[in-house]
Ligand SMILES: Nc1ncnc2c1ncn2[C@@H]1O[C@H](COP(=O)(O)OP(=O)(O)O)[C@@H](O)[C@H]1O
């Protein structure tokens with residue numbers, strides 16, 4: 001893991017302290033020059049000058065070079081105390097200062113080219129020397145850690161958000177599956193049974209016909225035995241008694257009509273399902289938004305039909321480039337919310353229209369409405385007033401997100417006890433405007 | 443002799459028409475889309491079998507069957523449903539006390555067979571209903587707890603006090619030995635005992651003693667397993683864990699009462715006749731259990 005690396009890097013000033021022995025201000029210049037030649041100090045840019053524990057300045061290698069380049073410098077200055085040559089305003093950093101703050105302070109006060117190290121103090125007293133490069137490295141690694149953390153947090157957020165979207169989809173799908181399974185299994189039940197019943201009827205009728213035929217054969221046969229004929233007639237009479245062919249055939253005809261109707265229902269449902277999910281189609285497509293509305297209505301039919309009367313005022317719409325499966329989800333959620341807001345049979349009013357910029361859809365119900373204090377919260381994830389199992393509180397949050405991703409807007413108006421009004425507008429993408437102006441020429 | 447009566451309720455008339463055709467030769471078929479009308483028919487006519495849809499706009503099938511149970515206790519109750527959610531299946535056990543839980547689409551032969559079976563049982567029920575002599579108890583009823591958790595056994599002990607003998611089995615072997623005695627009145631069982639799925643034991647209980655009543659207590663929620671337990675074990679109750687003590691107490695009481703009633707009218711135990719075990723593995727396990735019975739009995743000295 002990349003993360004653990006930064007444990008090896010400095011996280012605070014403590015770890016930057018190099019306990020370099022301080023120089024007394026009276027030390028002669030020549031002796032200090034010797035110190036700079038010491039291989040242990042190879043990395044050191046400057047040496048701290050400390051008096052009574054308090055740092056009073058630094059003397060840098062650079063300053064020495066500057067000094068010693070002059071003629072007779074060694075002779076002129078060598079014996080003099082270092083005090084006269086130091087920078088009296090060293091870079092000071094408090095031990096318990098946060099790394100970032102220290103770095104900021106140093107960045108602001110450091111000179112270029114970099115000629116001095118900084119002095120680390122504690123309560124004003126000299127503690128050690130810090131190297132600017134170390135500080136910068138520490139800063140850099142901390143920043144990298146931060147970005148890593150941020151990146152990780154971001155991707156976690158992203159995936160949990162995806163999981164949320166999925167779970168709302170599954171929850172609403174779960175509610176739908178119950179309805180859909182029921183809607184398919186019901187016609188499937190009677191169609192299958194009708195076929196089974198028809199098959200049995202078929203055998204009965206075959207037997208009956210065989211009986212009639214052999215009776216007719218015998219009747220036509222001059223040599224036929226009278227006794228046999230009357231036995232056959234009795235047999236047929238008995239068959240007719242416990243099986244009224246005419247009535248049964250009449251009923252069966254009715255069942256055939258039912259069966260065809262049932263098969264029609266099943267195929268319609270399967271088609272709706274296919275249209276609705278278009279699982280592969282996270283893809284965008286130019287479609288008529290009314291189709292999304294119809295698709296969501298079809299899928300939700302089972303949930304809606306006993307709760308609301310649906311009134312549609314759908315204007316013929318130009319095509320809009322969007323992600324249909326997502327918009328299906330939005331509409332389905334608005335419709336189910338409306339149905340769930342009904343205490344008795346209610347009305348759901350769905351309108352669509354368009355102008356130059358956008359397609360508009362309004363979904364209005366006359367349900368119980370949303371109290372003022374909830375109105376600002378309904379788009380929040382997990383905000384729900386419904387019992388567990390009925391509401392996830394994600395429907396509107398996700399709808400809002402989907403509409404935003406489409407560059408559109410979703411607004412709500414509601415009056416307690418009167419009803420709720422959702423308004424969605426989805427702008428035409430640049431390409432769509434032209435398309436809407438005139439029908440495409442093919 | 444007049445034909446037995448079959449009552450059909452579904453909100454889809456095509457289902458009614460279709461089923462009517464299947465049964466009209468051998469039954470008087472009454473049908474309606476209206477649950478209230480169904481209850482009226484139950485009150486006014488002798489109905490042998492009622493088949494109801496679960497999902498209907500006005501009333502759930504399980505609720506209708508619960509009312510049917512009060513209105514006409516001898517009528518055998520069957521649920522025929524297009525979709526089963528857990529809630530509906532639990533209600534069909536605990537409230538509807540259904541004889542069978544069938545799914546749409548159904549097999550014509552299977553439904554016909556189930557209805558025939560139910561009809562025979564209903565006829566027997568109608569025959570004995572009028573006179574029910576009370577039997578005096580000679581022995582304390584025995585209640586078997588099949589659960590890893592001793593707390594369940596303790597709770598049952600607290601509820602029943604010294605009215606019953608409570609036996610705690612935490613292995614399948616022990617449970618089977620107790621059941622082999624055939625004197626258990628009520629079983630309170632989880633679906634898992636250690637690593638063993640005890641479904642096959644529950645499904646064998648009615649073969650050992652048709653009067654034994656079974657309460658399943660579990661936090662396991664699997665609709666299709668529950669439906670199997672309804673049809674193949676005729677469990678009497680399905681209670682979710684954590685257990686609600688007062689609900690457990692109420693159900694223990696009514697199951698002990700039912701056990702006594704069945705002792706005095708053994709023929710009524712047929713009302714809980716079970717369907718064949720469908721899972722091949724469980725079928726084998728149950729067969730082995732029945733095969734072991736002789737040895738088990740010899741060992742425990744029954
Ligand atoms: N049409 C509506 N009428 C009344 N209340 C609504 C309507 N639509 C949404 N709400 C309120 O907003 C809440 C959040 O809705 P939503 O995000 O779809 O989650 P959920 O439907 O799962 O509760 C609902 O619980 C409900 O209180």
Ligand SMILES: [Mg+2]
Nearest residue numbers: 333337395396
């Ligand atoms: Mg919702």
